[in-house]
């Protein structure tokens with residue numbers, strides 16, 4: 001199978017459109033509430049994508065703070081630059097979660113939403129996250145487990161083939177289930193875990209799952225080993241289910257809030273001079 005490239009301009013624009021859906025807007029409020037950014041803080045958004053979260057961060061930290069987006073895809077950086085124009089406290093750095101272009105302890109907090117699931121070297125990425133946070137700094141991580149997907153189909157075997165091919169868009173489509181252990185291994189204290197469900201019980205233009213059909217179809221046609229007709233027939237079936245009042249989509253995302261511990265200075269041995 002051909003390896004998926006970084007987000008090109010077309011793919012970045014599709015993601016940008018889906019992220020304008022009401023489900024994604026609500027999700028951003030949930031995630032930002034968990035991070036609770038304060039005026040004047042320095043916060044890094046790793047894998048900042050089209051820049052919606054970055055803009056919210058910039059507004060929250062204000063001109064006395066700093067919001068830094070780190071992103072490998074040029075097309076995403078361009079979208080984020082446009083979205084955050086006028087916020088001098090927002091800057092973008094081209095870079096990768098496995099080698100974050102930032103100094104040790106540079107940030108009070110970090111946010112990484114729907115990014116680590118794309119990263120092959122998760123241990124290296126969590127090491128980098130810890131490095132760029134100050135002692136006591138916090139991080140919010142948010143990822144999908146695609147096994148939580150419930151998507152009605154009249155031909156479940158065909159839907160299964162398509163969604164299996166779609167799994168290849170991620171390095172780990174099931175990251176949340178192992179993330180607690182990985183965070184502890186990387187030296188973080190876990191403070192909160194939560195689930196965030198997306199529910200689309202109707203086939204509705206502008207909804208999250210409607211937009212995702214427009215992302216999954218071209219991806220599976222290009223990178224999967226399935227006939228184009230089969231992929232298109234699946235999408236047509238979803239529309240039919242909508243007309244028949246039988247459409248149903250639900251997917252879970254998982255939130256992790258963790259902290260880089262403050263290393264206490266070792267107690268001085270009283271016998272030591």
Ligand SMILES: C[S@@+](CC[C@H](N)C(=O)[O-])C[C@H]1O[C@@H](n2cnc3c(N)ncnc32)[C@H](O)[C@@H]1O
Pocket residue numbers: 006007015019046047048049050051052053070071072073076095096097098112113114115118119120
């Ligand atoms: C689904 S988008 C999420 C964007 C943004 N975090 C949000 O929630 O709006 C995934 C983003 O992760 C970026 N990405 C993929 N692999 C990455 C890596 N190894 N390091 C940093 N970012 C990466 C992609 O380029 C893309 O912009």
